[in-house]
Amino acid sequence: MIDYQNLIDALAQDTLQKKGSLQEKTPLQQWAQLLPEQIARGLSQQRWGDLPQWQQVLADLPALTPSTIDFRDGLTIGAPEDASDAQRQALKTTLMGLHPWRKGPYDLFGLNLDTEWRSDWKWDRLLPHIRPLDNHLVLDVGCGNGYHCWRMYGAGARRVIGIDPSPRFVHQFYAIKSYALKSYAVKNNDPTNQDLPVDVLPLGIEDVPPDLAAFDTVFSMGVLYHRRSPLDHLRELKACLKPGGQLVLETLITEGELGHTLVPEGRYAKMRNVWFLPSAPTLVSWLRKTGFKNVRVADTAVTTVEEQRATEWMNFESLADFLDPNDSSRTLEGHPAPQRAIILADNY
Ligand SMILES: C[S@@+](CC[C@H](N)C(=O)[O-])C[C@H]1O[C@@H](n2cnc3c(N)ncnc32)[C@H](O)[C@@H]1O
Structure with missing residues (x-):
């Protein structure tokens, strides 16, 4: 069972009061009250038949104690000498029960969990700008x-606080967190330590209460093009931010002037759920229209087959299979190949 109690307690203790409403619950406190039911819905076995299998993965993880942990220069939990070869193999076999692993990579006790995406490259592109x-x-x-x-x-x-409606990914997160918690327990000399303030909730953005106005920074990366109503998505993100907070938006774009937007009629790179790919100037104008200030493009990059590719941890098709074999600047459907932008905007 995934334990969200520390997160719920922390939100329930939120002390940010709106002026003149000291007796009222803050938006985060109100969310804390909704969360048990939202979590139960997000992880309901009626909705997700594979849930018992994913829960079993968490139960079967080998008992290993990491002597080292690093989230800053990469994502490393545990040194190779913390596990025997047999334990590393057991860890790999167990984690494969949560295949496909798309975002990473993770270095776990010397095991290279080589995911479909080099998500660290995206992080390296955005970190200097935010x-x-x-x-x-x-x-x-x-x-x-x-x-x-x-x-x-x-x-x-x-x-x-991360949110994602895919419970498989939520279980991947808590598999990683189970080892991170152990490392912090050792560091703090407290074997019962369960307090590591990073969580992933099994929710979509539509489940987040409106007008939270609570977060210093909100990231939305790889989501906007999946939303049928992109301006509403931008409004939802803005409503999560405190006054003065920053939005970090990463999404697919297309080349073109202000006003140009690609709305693929059928699939885009074999994906069915791709709705709007604006040009960078158009995306900037959408953000301004939504009320964001100081909107700027921090980075644009064409996605390469080195950054997104099939690996043993994600053995389905990947970017190379979605591009025209005779012209890698086009998708199979003849659209421009994936290009992504990182945009920053302030909520003043
Ligand atoms: C392309 S992935 C991006 C993952 C990560 N943010 C990154 O940039 O590497 C898009 C993610 O959005 C999630 N997603 C889909 N619909 C969503 C919604 N309504 N609210 C929040 N997340 C959603 C999907 O489950 C998926 O994990």
């Missing part, structure tokens, strides 16, 4: 298995 996360309360919308949540914590965030 506001320092020191002591920030951070929300990562559509966080997948939470890889970037750990990197945010490693960059100094006080607490990171």
Whole structure:
């Protein structure tokens, strides 16, 4: 069973009061009251038939105690000498029960969990541009298995809350967290330690109460193009931010002037659920129209087959199979190949 009690207690103790409403519950306190039911729905066995199998993976993880942990320069938990070859093999076999592993990579006790994506490359592209996360309360919308949540914590965030409606990815996160917790327990000399303020909730952005106005930084990476109504998504993200907070938005874009947007009629790179791919100037104008200030493009990058590829941890098709074999600047459907932008915007 995944234990969310520390997170719920922390939100319930939120002390940020709106002026003149000292007796009222804060938006985070109100969310804390909703969370048990939302979590039960997000992890309901009626909805997710594979749930018992994923829960079993968490139960079967080999008992290993990491002597080292690093979220800052990469994602390493445990040194090779903390596990025998047989234990490393057991760890690999168990974690394979949560295949496909898309976001990473993770180095676990010397095991290279080589995921489909080099998510560390995205992190390296954005980190020099964003506001320092020191002591920030951070929300990562559509966080997948939470890889970037750990990197945010490693960059100094006080607490990171990721949300993702895929319970398989949520279980991947808690498999990693079970070892991170052990490392902190050793560090703090407290074997019962369960307090590591990084969590992933089995929720979509539509489950987050409106007008939270609670987070210092909100990340939305790889989500906007999956939303049928992108301006509403931007409004939802804005409503999560404190006044003065920063949005870090990463999404697929297409080349073009202000006003140009690609709306693929059928699939895009074999994906069925891709709706809007704006040009960078169009995306900036959407953010301004939503009320964000100081909107700027920090980075654009064409996705390469080195950054997104099939591995033994994700053995389905990947980017190379989605591109035209005779022209890698086009998708199989003839659209421009995936290009992504990182955009920063302030909530003033
Ligand atoms: C392309 S992945 C991006 C993962 C990660 N943020 C990254 O940039 O590597 C998109 C993620 O958004 C999640 N997602 C889909 N619909 C969502 C929604 N309504 N709210 C929040 N997340 C959603 C998916 O489950 C998936 O894990």
